[in-house]
Amino acid sequence: MLSLLEQNRPLRWLGKQLFNREDPAAFFDPLLTSIDPMLVRQYVPAKVTGILDETADTKTFVLKPSARWAGYEAGQHVNICIEIDGVRLNRTFSLSSSPKQWQQNGTVTLTIKRLPGGQVTNWMHDHLQPGDTLALGEAFGDFLAPEVPEPLLFIAGGSGITPVLSLLDTLADDDYSAPVTLLYFVRTQADVIAAEKLHTLRQHWPAFTLTVVATDAGKTPEYLNDGHLDTVPGISARRCYLCGPKGLMDLANELLYHRAINADRIHSTFFSAPMAALPSDDLGGEVAFERSGVTVSAEGDAVLLEIAEAAKLSPKYGCRMGVCHQCSCKKTSGTVINRLTGKASGPGEENIQLCVSVPQGPVNIDL
Amino acid sequence: MKKLNEAQLQELEQDLNAIRDEVLADLGERDAKYIRRVVRLHRALEIGGRVMMPFGFIPPVFVAATASLGLAKIIENMEIGHNVMHGQYDWMNDPSLHSQTYEWDTVCSSESWRRTHNYEHHTYTNVIGKDRDYGYAVLRLGDDVKWHPGHLLQFINYILLTVLFQWGVGLHELETERLRRREITWKSKLPFLKDFFRKGGRQAFKDYVFFPLLTFPVAPIVLAGNIGANLIRNLWSSTVIFCGHFTQDAETFTEQECENESKGHWYLRQLTGSSNFTGNNFVHLLSGHLSYQIEHHVFPDLPAHRYREISPKVQAVCEKHGIHYNSASFGRQYWTVLQRIGRFSLPDKLRLKLEAQPA
Numbered sequence: 040m041l042s043l044l045e046q047n048r049p050l051r052w053l054g055k056q057l058f059n060r061e062d063p064a065a066f067f068d069p070l071l072t073s074i075d076p077m078l079v080r081q082y083v084p085a086k087v088t089g090i091l092d093e094t095a096d097t098k099t100f101v102l103k104p105s106a107r108w109a110g111y112e113a114g115q116h117v118n119i120c121i122e123i124d125g126v127r128l129n130r131t132f133s134l135s136s137s138p139k140q141w142q143q144n145g146t147v148t149l150t151i152k153r154l155p156g157g158q159v160t161n162w163m164h165d166h167l168q169p170g171d172t173l174a175l176g177e178a179f180g181d182f183l184a185p186e187v188p189e190p191l192l193f194i195a196g197g198s199g200i201t202p203v204l205s206l207l208d209t210l211a212d213d214d215y216s217a218p219v220t221l222l223y224f225v226r227t228q229a230d231v232i233a234a235e236k237l238h239t240l241r242q243h244w245p246a247f248t249l250t251v252v253a254t255d256a257g258k259t260p261e262y263l264n265d266g267h268l269d270t271v272p273g274i275s276a277r278r279c280y281l282c283g284p285k286g287l288m289d290l291a292n293e294l295l296y297h298r299a300i301n302a303d304r305i306h307s308t309f310f311s312a313p314m315a316a317l318p319s320d321d322l323g324g325e326v327a328f329e330r331s332g333v334t335v336s337a338e339g340d341a342v343l344l345e346i347a348e349a350a351k352l353s354p355k356y357g358c359r360m361g362v363c364h365q366c367s368c369k370k371t372s373g374t375v376i377n378r379l380t381g382k383a384s385g386p387g388e389e390n391i392q393l394c395v396s397v398p399q400g401p402v403n404i405d406l
Numbered sequence: 407m408k409k410l411n412e413a414q415l416q417e418l419e420q421d422l423n424a425i426r427d428e429v430l431a432d433l434g435e436r437d438a439k440y441i442r443r444v445v446r447l448h449r450a451l452e453i454g455g456r457v458m459m460p461f462g463f464i465p466p467v468f469v470a471a472t473a474s475l476g477l478a479k480i481i482e483n484m485e486i487g488h489n490v491m492h493g494q495y496d497w498m499n500d501p502s503l504h505s506q507t508y509e510w511d512t513v514c515s516s517e518s519w520r521r522t523h524n525y526e527h528h529t530y531t532n533v534i535g536k537d538r539d540y541g542y543a544v545l546r547l548g549d550d551v552k553w554h555p556g557h558l559l560q561f562i563n564y565i566l567l568t569v570l571f572q573w574g575v576g577l578h579e580l581e582t583e584r585l586r587r588r589e590i591t592w593k594s595k596l597p598f599l600k601d602f603f604r605k606g607g608r609q610a611f612k613d614y615v616f617f618p619l620l621t622f623p624v625a626p627i628v629l630a631g632n633i634g635a636n637l638i639r640n641l642w643s644s645t646v647i648f649c650g651h652f653t654q655d656a657e658t659f660t661e662q663e664c665e666n667e668s669k670g671h672w673y674l675r676q677l678t679g680s681s682n683f684t685g686n687n688f689v690h691l692l693s694g695h696l697s698y699q700i701e702h703h704v705f706p707d708l709p710a711h712r713y714r715e716i717s718p719k720v721q722a723v724c725e726k727h728g729i730h731y732n733s734a735s736f737g738r739q740y741w742t743v744l745q746r747i748g749r750f751s752l753p754d755k756l757r758l759k760l761e762a763q764p765a
Binding site for chain 1: 433434435436437438439442445446448449450453493496497498499500501502504505506507509510511525608611612616
């Protein structure tokens, strides 16, 4: 019934008048959540139905999103929001399960490694229990399977395997017949995530070749090199998918570049999106937060979100890495550089993400 | 005002900052749980009141429904809306409790409130000519305003203001006194007026049109109950606010005193320009903890339920610096407010003569 208040336009208008909020159905949340946290309307809730150990520092969380979650394609990511000590924190993770699993039994999985010092990943490992709920955003991302079958090469490192698992599962289900190779880099054999699933895939899916490289197994570390790529037959015709730590991604990009593989046939996910090299001499400037009546001058490559926080403002924020758009805000004038792409904005009014926008000269923000 | 030299002001600033830092470092789940519990109580009271109201043809139900809705509005305005808009819960990163997007259940739009209250009133507290909350431009509360015969009737103004308080607050930013003096033009106020009619219209539509019509056969009862609930809220919130700054000992300041003031001086002004009243926890909740107006003015963006806990520390700081900590019972503080309104309605000569007599 409350979904009517969200979807039916006249009712939604009425709801706004009655409850003084843009999301009128969420007015009832405080009462609904005390009945059942899955009834909440402000966000899409998902219930933790199981937690599986993958390796010593990696767990797979099985989630059952509420029925109104829109679904996803293999290789996509989601934002999740959890509350730690009263503070809501947003993070982005790849879905590691296939969309088919979600269609069949309504569950999805996130496979998450503890990050040293990571507030959210460690909390999830230590405190999240089956039966708890968290907020699940809609899926996004373009790390997607090709539309027509063609030979593929996946290069994954560590927990960068997660979107690849979803893709492989989906391709195997479709009986994908073009050759598919996965070069999977881990520190030691004990760090292989989803080992069982990978070996099952290898047994039942003839097109699939799996090579696991344990970089720290020998006396000297074994990183990605031409020797590994030479083992991939017909590599120049392959569409390549990269996901892993920055060092691996840089190496892979360089080696593939030398093999004249076209850049538009190389896909990588945001985990490793390299920070663009920013012009260093003309960054910073006078930043005016118009609604707060605060003007500060910024120097260097500080982003607007940090500048605002340093000025004692508290804008809404989420991932702080340019993914979730929680901090989107109107820039009324001035130029900002996107820290991820290195591209400059136009000088006029437009929406920008505070967490990845570096001012270049004076900027006015509607905040 | 008590005079402190620069070194003393700096010490005062450090003492108060220490109290603030201690609370900031401790913010967490307890505060989140508190405000969510209050929000839950508000929802229960509002829904309960609205559902009971059509059965108001039974007199006890009418009383319960009106009281429930009135309490809901009081709690929403005082403990949730006012405090959320001060940014007291921004650190929770919950979009429903964010200062910049929260919209409250009263005529005044949040945008307008954040400008007139958060900025003007909290920056220029009790500075005559700068803090437009001081007397709301309709009451003479000190001899810095020249007396004229119209002031004899200011008690009527006070009654009207307290009964229609939400409309008064809603129109506050219109600055009618400056319009009258032609310091500003009506044209410059058009964007504000548009906003006022949108929000005021929305509130009137909800309480005086939509809910009565929804329950058509008993529309007059629902209308009467909704008017009653708004009235209860208006009387209570205006009284709480008046007890915060217009009591006998609450001091006022001149613009000259505050030019280029230090943070320490600002703190001193907040301490001496505000007044507390005592009461039980229910009274504190209903006042949005503005019963701790002094603590609120010193630390407007700390979660209000913390004021009670830090009050002894603030009092100790006041004692150390020889600053009067203005606190008394609710009845006593309100009585001094009424006296002040009455006294300053009289011509200065008569007032001084009366004041000279022992009470």
